[in-house]
Amino acid sequence: MKKISLSVLLATVVLSASDYNYEVSPMIGYAYPNGIQQLKDHTVFAGEMQFNNLLDSVIKPELSLMYSDVDRNDESVGDVDIFRSALNGVYEFSKFGAVTPFVKAGGGFESMSDHLVGNHNGFFLDAGAGLKVPLTQQLALKLEAIEMQKYDHSNWDNTLVILGGLNFAFGAKAQPAAPVAVAAVAAPVVAAVVAEKKPEPKPVAVAPAAIEAATTAAVILDSDKDSVFDPQDKCPNTPAGFKVDADGCPLKATLHLNFITNGHGVDAAGTAKVNDFAGFLKESPAYKASIIGHTDSSASDKYNQKLSEKRAQQVKTMLINQGVAADRLTASGKGETMPVASNKTKQGRAENRRIEVELTH
Numbered sequence: 001m002k003k004i005s006l007s008v009l010l011a012t013v014v015l016s017a018s019d020y021n022y023e024v025s026p027m028i029g030y031a032y033p034n035g036i037q038q039l040k041d042h043t044v045f046a047g048e049m050q051f052n053n054l055l056d057s058v059i060k061p062e063l064s065l066m067y068s069d070v071d072r073n074d075e076s077v078g079d080v081d082i083f084r085s086a087l088n089g090v091y092e093f094s095k096f097g098a099v100t101p102f103v104k105a106g107g108g109f110e111s112m113s114d115h116l117v118g119n120h121n122g123f124f125l126d127a128g129a130g131l132k133v134p135l136t137q138q139l140a141l142k143l144e145a146i147e148m149q150k151y152d153h154s155n156w157d158n159t160l161v162i163l164g165g166l167n168f169a170f171g172a173k174a175q176p177a178a179p180v181a182v183a184a185v186a187a188p189v190v191a192a193v194v195a196e197k198k199p200e201p202k203p204v205a206v207a208p209a210a211i212e213a214a215t216t217a218a219v220i221l222d223s224d225k226d227s228v229f230d231p232q233d234k235c236p237n238t239p240a241g242f243k244v245d246a247d248g249c250p251l252k253a254t255l256h257l258n259f260i261t262n263g264h265g266v267d268a269a270g271t272a273k274v275n276d277f278a279g280f281l282k283e284s285p286a287y288k289a290s291i292i293g294h295t296d297s298s299a300s301d302k303y304n305q306k307l308s309e310k311r312a313q314q315v316k317t318m319l320i321n322q323g324v325a326a327d328r329l330t331a332s333g334k335g336e337t338m339p340v341a342s343n344k345t346k347q348g349r350a351e352n353r354r355i356e357v358e359l360t361h
Helices: 268-283 301-321 346-352
Strands: 020-034 042-051 059-070 080-092 100-112 122-134 139-152 155-172 184-186 206-208 250-255 288-294 329-333 354-360
Touching (some): 020 139, 042 155, 059 100, 080 122, 100 139, 268 301, 288 301, 301 329
Antiparallel strands (some): 020 042, 042 059, 059 080, 100 122, 122 139, 139 155, 184 206, 250 354, 288 354
């Protein structure tokens, strides 16, 4: 049977962290100062906010804040509060499995509550690397290491900070409107072509169909490709090549069977098509089938009438043998009275030797 083309363009909206405008990460970790006099290793509390849609660039701006209450090596002089703020650019690599690696670099300012020997406010440069491990659609585990370099009175002080925390994504980006389903359905099915030597199938005329709104976040299927979506299709297993009504149920079908001249036997390819049609009838018990045989004009009217009836009866018998109830089937012949092509050519005569099937409720 000829197939009716159907194109359904639908999209399912699936969001990942990069589909959100903002990411906020509360973090905690440890700092290892090197070169800063009198300061011990210390705990760091941090917060980071990344802007995914602020710039049209693969580099994403990030604002970070850090706080530490640091003990001195000399406990007699008390502790120091350290505040650090930084602006970094973040580059995220392609996912490695589910994990998203990233690198970052930028600069900031470090402020200290007590300026003793070697401890001063100042600007610093930083660079780091880390990864995000997704836990849910909007929540991920974030791990990173940052190296900070501060120039302080002719000396470079460096501090390594190791952080871990949770990354929250929010502010979903506007998603493109879901495409509407656009279906191309066949125009009324033309009469069948039954060829003695299996001629090339003729194209089916196609006309534009009505456009109907598609459901977002779900793909609507049309399993039997008859242009009626499954939720509305009352005959979900209609074979290809059938004209259907608004409920997706066939009104008329054409069986492309190969008959030899003056013969009514069905070859293996035709048998497979008849068997498919029988399966449809068994799955759609509400329908009855009228099988109509046709011939070319090679013989007399009387002979051709008998031959068309034999062809129809042969198909009916094959359907009954496949389990279709006989009382749902009728067979009749039209002889050469309803040609669909000229009988003056070999090709035209081949087209006129055919079987048509009409379905009724």
